Amino acid sequence: MDQWIQTIIPHLTTEDLPESYRQVAAIIGVEAAVRLSEYLGGLPFYFPQLDGILRKKRDQAIKKEFTGTNYRDLAIKYSLTERWVREILSTNPSQEQPPLF
Numbered sequence: 001m002d003q004w005i006q007t008i009i010p011h012l013t014t015e016d017l018p019e020s021y022r023q024v025a026a027i028i029g030v031e032a033a034v035r036l037s038e039y040l041g042g043l044p045f046y047f048p049q050l051d052g053i054l055r056k057k058r059d060q061a062i063k064k065e066f067t068g069t070n071y072r073d074l075a076i077k078y079s080l081t082e083r084w085v086r087e088i089l090s091t092n093p094s095q096e097q098p099p100l101f
Contacts, residue, residue, distance in 0.1 A: 005034065005038075009030065009031050009034055012030045012034070013030065014026055014030060016030075017030065017033065017034075021033050021037060024036065058078055059088045059091075061078075062074050062078060062085060062088050062089065063088070063089060065077075066089055071085050071086060071089075
């Protein structure tokens, strides 16, 4: 980062930034927003929804924590229905309860 930019950053507020940077600066701070702009400026950049990434990790945790009978506990812990927990577990049959016969 250029020296002159570093001397200006402490005096910047979110209102000094372009509209497209204000929300980012409000979350990560003005200096970090300027650094992000320096790194990504001019590039089309897309932040995908985090849900997909988090959902995958949640499902992995559910499969790991499944004991064979704790559907209800997992549903409560992860704010899901028992039916949805069963659906998640059915994507990997080896984690399900073995058949009785």
